[in-house]
Amino acid sequence: xxxxxxxxxxxxxxxxxxxxxxxxxxxxxxxxxxxxxxxxxxxxxxxxxxxxxxxxxxxxxxxxxxxxxxxxxxxxxxxxxxxxxxxxxxxxxxxxxxxxxxxxxxxxxxxxxxxxxxxxxxxxxxxxxxxxxxxxxxxxxxxxxxxxxxxxxxxxxxxxxxxxxxxxxxxxxxxxxxxxxxxxxxxxxxxxxxxxxxxxxxxxxxxxxxxxxxxxxxxxxxxxxxxxxxxxxxxxxxxxxxxxxxxxxxxxxxxxxxxxxxxxxxxxxxxxxxxxxxxxxxxxxxxxxxxxxxxxxxxxxxxxxxxxxxxxxxxxxxxxxxxxxxxxxxxxxxxxxxxxxxxxxxxxxxxxxxxxxxxxxxxxxxxxxxxxxxxxxxxxxxxxxxxxxxxxxxxxxxxxxxxxxxxxxxxxxxxxxxxxxxxxxxxxxxxxxxxxxxxxxxxxxxxxxxxxxxxxxxxxxxxxxxxxxxxxxxxxxxxxxxxxxxxxxxxxxxxxxxxxxxxxxxxxxxxxxxxxxxxxxxxxxxxxxxxxxxxxxxxxxxxxxxxxxxxxxxxxxxxxxxxxxxxxxxxxxxxxxxxxxxxxxxxxxxxxxxxxxxxxxxxxxx
Ligand SMILES: [Zn+2]
Ligand SMILES: [Zn+2]
Ligand SMILES: [Zn+2]
Numbered sequence: 001x002x003x004x005x006x007x008x009x010x011x012x013x014x015x016x017x018x019x020x021x022x023x024x025x026x027x028x029x030x031x032x033x034x035x036x037x038x039x040x041x042x043x044x045x046x047x048x049x050x051x052x053x054x055x056x057x058x059x060x061x062x063x064x065x066x067x068x069x070x071x072x073x074x075x076x077x078x079x080x081x082x083x084x085x086x087x088x089x090x091x092x093x094x095x096x097x098x099x100x101x102x103x104x105x106x107x108x109x110x111x112x113x114x115x116x117x118x119x120x121x122x123x124x125x126x127x128x129x130x131x132x133x134x135x136x137x138x139x140x141x142x143x144x145x146x147x148x149x150x151x152x153x154x155x156x157x158x159x160x161x162x163x164x165x166x167x168x169x170x171x172x173x174x175x176x177x178x179x180x181x182x183x184x185x186x187x188x189x190x191x192x193x194x195x196x197x198x199x200x201x202x203x204x205x206x207x208x209x210x211x212x213x214x215x216x217x218x219x220x221x222x223x224x225x226x227x228x229x230x231x232x233x234x235x236x237x238x239x240x241x242x243x244x245x246x247x248x249x250x251x252x253x254x255x256x257x258x259x260x261x262x263x264x265x266x267x268x269x270x271x272x273x274x275x276x277x278x279x280x281x282x283x284x285x286x287x288x289x290x291x292x293x294x295x296x297x298x299x300x301x302x303x304x305x306x307x308x309x310x311x312x313x314x315x316x317x318x319x320x321x322x323x324x325x326x327x328x329x330x331x332x333x334x335x336x337x338x339x340x341x342x343x344x345x346x347x348x349x350x351x352x353x354x355x356x357x358x359x360x361x362x363x364x365x366x367x368x369x370x371x372x373x374x375x376x377x378x379x380x381x382x383x384x385x386x387x388x389x390x391x392x393x394x395x396x397x398x399x400x401x402x403x404x405x406x407x408x409x410x411x412x413x414x415x416x417x418x419x420x421x422x423x424x425x426x427x428x429x430x431x432x433x434x435x436x437x438x439x440x441x442x443x444x445x446x447x448x449x450x451x452x453x454x455x456x457x458x459x460x461x462x463x464x465x466x467x468x469x470x471x472x473x474x475x476x477x478x479x480x481x482x483x484x485x486x487x488x489x490x491x492x493x494x495x496x497x498x499x500x501x502x503x504x505x506x507x508x509x510x511x512x513x514x515x516x517x518x519x520x521x522x523x524x525x526x527x528x529x530x531x532x533x534x535x536x537x538x539x540x541x542x543x544x545x546x547x548x549x550x551x552x553x554x555x556x557x558x559x560x561x562x563x564x565x566x567x568x569x570x571x572x573x574x575x576x577x578x579x580x581x582x583x584x585x586x587x588x589x590x591x592x593x594x595x596x597x598x599x600x601x602x603x604x605x606x
Contacts, residue, residue: 038562045573046081047565053548053555066548066555068565076421083421089508090417090494094300096508097501098316098413099216099404100203104502111165118160122169125153193332194325196294202499204319216404219317220412221326223285225274225310226395229266232256255432258307263441271310272445272488273337276481277392278303278311279491280335285394286497288329293321300496303489304419305428309442311489314416316402318500323399330397336388340377342450343389346462349448349475353459362464362472374453374466420494423485439487446488448474451481 020026042049048070057064073079074086097104111119129149132142160169207215234250234257235242241249246261260266274281282303289297301315347353353362353371361370372380380386402409419427430436450457453466456477465472480490503511548555556564 038559041566042562043080045566045569046085047562047569048082049079049562051558051561051565053550053561055546055548055552057544057546059544066552068561074421075423077423077426080421086505087417087421089505090420091413093496093501093503093505093508094316094413094416095410096503097298097300097496098218098318098402098409100318100501101206101216103200103202104499115160115165118156119169122153122156122160125149125156129153193288193292193329195291198290199295201295202298202318217320218402218404218409219320220400220402220416221315221317222312222398223282223315223330223394224306224312224396224398225278226393228268228271228274228308228310230261231258231266231308232261233258256434258309259434259438263438268442268445269449271442272449273390274392275311275446275488276449276451276490277335277337277390278489281333281392281394282313282491282495284335285329285333288333289321289326292325292329295319296499297321298497298500300416300500302416302420302494303424303491304493305424305487305489307428309428309439309487311424313495315495316412316416320401321399326397326399330394333394335392337390337392338381339389339450339453340372340374340381340458340461340463341389342458342461342463345448345460347460347474349460352474353462355470355472357470362459362468371459371462371464373464373468374458377463424489424493425485425487439484442487443484447482449481451477451479455479 020030039049050071050073051068052071054067054069055064056067070082070085071079072086073082076083129146132145132149135142137145157169204216204218207217209215230245232244232246232248232250232254234252234254235244236252241251243249244261250257286297286299298318299315301313303311303313306312347365351365354365355361356363356368356370359370361373363370400412402412430439448457448460450461450465455465456472456474458465459472459474480486481488501508550558
């Protein structure tokens with residue numbers, strides 16, 4: 001797909017190049033594919049290329065109709081227009097939340113009497129279930145009674161699900177195993193930082209300047225992992241290029257850039273482990289920030305991969321914090337991994353422990369002695385002198401003050417969201433042999449490290465993984481951590497704190513629709529094809545939706561649906577533009593959600 005973009009389009013066709021004979025196979029193969037033309041056109045007009053067909057049944061009239069919804073993909077590899085649309089929504093979300101002046105907190109409604117009644121019954125059932133354990137009866141009777149109560153509980157939970165209650169009353173699964181007690185010593189120790197009670201305030205301070213002007217500064221920060229060894233770098237000091245650690249001066253496109261100066265001493269193991277646990281380190285960072293700052297600091301940002309293949313994160317922060325404090329917090333932030341030790345490989349990938357059917361355990365291939373189980377290995381960690389298997393730390397923080405509504409603010413927002421439509425490893429894809437070797441070496445390290453308590457790789461370190469079963473192959477764990485597309489980082493790519501804008505992405509999407517409706521009101525009917533079924537605000541009760549199957553007789557082929565959608569989009573955009581001009585002359589107050597304004601001003605600009 002990007003292949004085409006790589007060819008310069010302005011190059012004149014070189015003369016005297018052998019043209020394939022007209023009508024030959026080679027000539028036919030040169031013609032553009034109809035399929036590609038359709039996709040390209042759809043992308044140009046911002047029409048989803050993989051729309052879902054939904055069957056909508058009007059419960060009052062009984063009529064059914066096939067409607068389409070965009071696939072809503074967030075990765076451009078799946079659907080460019082949808083990914084671009086969600087990126088624009090992210091931009092809008094960050095912009096709206098960054099310099100909020102009022103607290104966005106939404107207080108939930110009190111539960112109604114109907115909900116409380118159901119919860120009351122649920123409480124009685126829970127009591128009954130526990131009481132059965134103490135009544136004299138045979139195990140079979142007991143099991144039967146418990147099953148009966150569980151059925152009643154399931155039914156009741158379903159009823160509760162239909163009320164306005166949010167979230168789950170109880171955890172989804174009843175954990176039969178006793179919970180492992182964690183001694184206080186093993187909790188993540190609190191770092192050596194100022195500790196203030198956290199004020200519920202989420203809005204930054206405002207400062208009044210001259211002439212009654214109010215300033216509401218915010219910050220843009222970048223969190224980076226520490227060094228895993230020196231890498232070749234292009235070091236620019238003004239017009240002068242400074243020598244790299246290796247002694248040479250590298251140009252900005254040098255093949256060795258961002259690869260280790262000495263691959264044999266580069267700490268690949270730590271690089272891999274830092275990637276795996278980076279998401280947890282970020283969690284700890286935000287906890288520490290709030291505690292040390294003493295107010296409920298809000299953030300929105302994204303994780304991306306540096307060229308040296310380490311994840312790092314950019315965040316917009318609402319309000320400002322002293323730079324010295326931020327540095328202090330970064331230095332004190334770490335995440336302890338309390339797993340059995342995996343410092344040394346006990347077994348090789350080609351000679352792993354074997355499964356013993358009789359003992360239902362993995363045993364040493366020579367001695368036939370069973371390896372310690374996961375539970376036993378954790379038990380050993382209770383010893384007073386035990387240490388965490390790994391401690392992941394934050395490396396560096398860079399912070400910059402950003403003033404509301406400036407070009408700098410806008411540029412920063414784009415910077416943060418630049419790569420959110422790409423897979424993490426997409427923008428750091430290796431190009432030269434040296435970069436490929438670096439990528440492969442890191443990936444090799446990731447493929448033998450444990451990704452989770454259930455990872456088959458534990459066998460390599462002489463421990464049976466949690467929930468052990470036959471058929472585990474170390475080095476072949478399918479966990480996301482081990483994949484080339486993640487390079488270890490499997491956390492969320494986009495991180496927006498709960499009270500950033502007080503809105504979810506879906507809310508922002510609805511805002512945009514409401515604005516479009518307001519513009520179009522009067523001018524157009526409300527049932528344009530672009531106005532997707534999911535938009536209907538009051539339609540939630542009246543219509544029932546189910547996925548239509550492509551083989552259903554009333555579902556036209558995808559190509560027809562795409563063509564129609566493109567046509568509808570072109571007409572809709574023209575109508576919208578006319579309506580905007582008309583509205584602009586009558587009332588200049590309509591404030592377009594910026595993301596949408598950017599979209600509607602011209603689909604081809606993206
Ligand atoms: Zn799509
Ligand atoms: Zn170098
Ligand atoms: Zn794994």
